[in-house]
Amino acid sequence: MALIIRSSAIHAAGCYTTAPIKKGTRVVEYTGPRITKDEADEKYQNSPTTYLFGIGDGSYVIDGHGTAMFINHSCDPNCETDEINGRVWIRAIRDIAAGEELTYDYCLYDGEDEEAPCNCGAANCRKTMYSQEEIRKRRRSNLRTNRGPRK
Template identity: 65%
Template sequence: MQNGLVIRSSSIHAAGCYTTKAIKKGARVCEYDGPRFTKEEADERYADRFVTYLFSCGDSGMVIDGFGSAMFINHCCEPNCETEEVDGRIFVCAVRDIKAGEELTYEYHLYDSDDAEGDCYCGAAKCRGTMFSEEEVKRREKMAKKAAAGKAGNGKAAKR
């Protein structure tokens, strides 16, 4: 599966994963594989690290600490791949025909992140400006509104 993938500099972010061979729509490109931990174990293990390659797996709270080609696949709002979970394994699959030399991308759909920033720099025509999932964007907006309402309420009480 991982034949024909190379890692090199990316205009999206640092290093990216590129294919040296054409890939047909629907084909499995590679597997996102590595050691597995609970989210809590990963949070503790990587508390002081700025960069991680963690991929949430299933509803069990497990994450995969990625290694190999898949960890270099960058986020894009108009991706040429998507991820698919099959029996607890994560595969990266082509959502369209991909030409040799193209950088592989998928939407990260980040959620439940401690990071305040999830800015996207993919450069796609329809870039959403964030790597967070739509649900996470809505959750954060709701939290921000609650926080603003709380501050406004505290300010009113202080004026009395």
């Protein structure tokens, strides 16, 4: 696949295709060492930027190295991820034109109290990289916290 890394309006650097990609194509594998979530939390505790990808039940992550780590989040993505036999593939969910930035929805599901603002600029942007499920969970938690003690 003809992919390049260059400046992105979404976040610092992004991954772009130099050739058209057909819907359904496996574009690139998300590669890197596999470490436990606890190891990743310790390794990156003071780092504002990580390239971690949760796999399986989320107790392990891929510590991203390579082209795929530069694929940015979008609320209106042109790719999605598929985990197949412990490997993570980025797959086109629509035809992608040459020169387009590759994106997928990160669907973040943890991060304690940290914010995860989205800068994708899509018309349907939800203003966060957290998944819809995580957003609902956080709203429910905030409602319970803001209600005070029950009588």
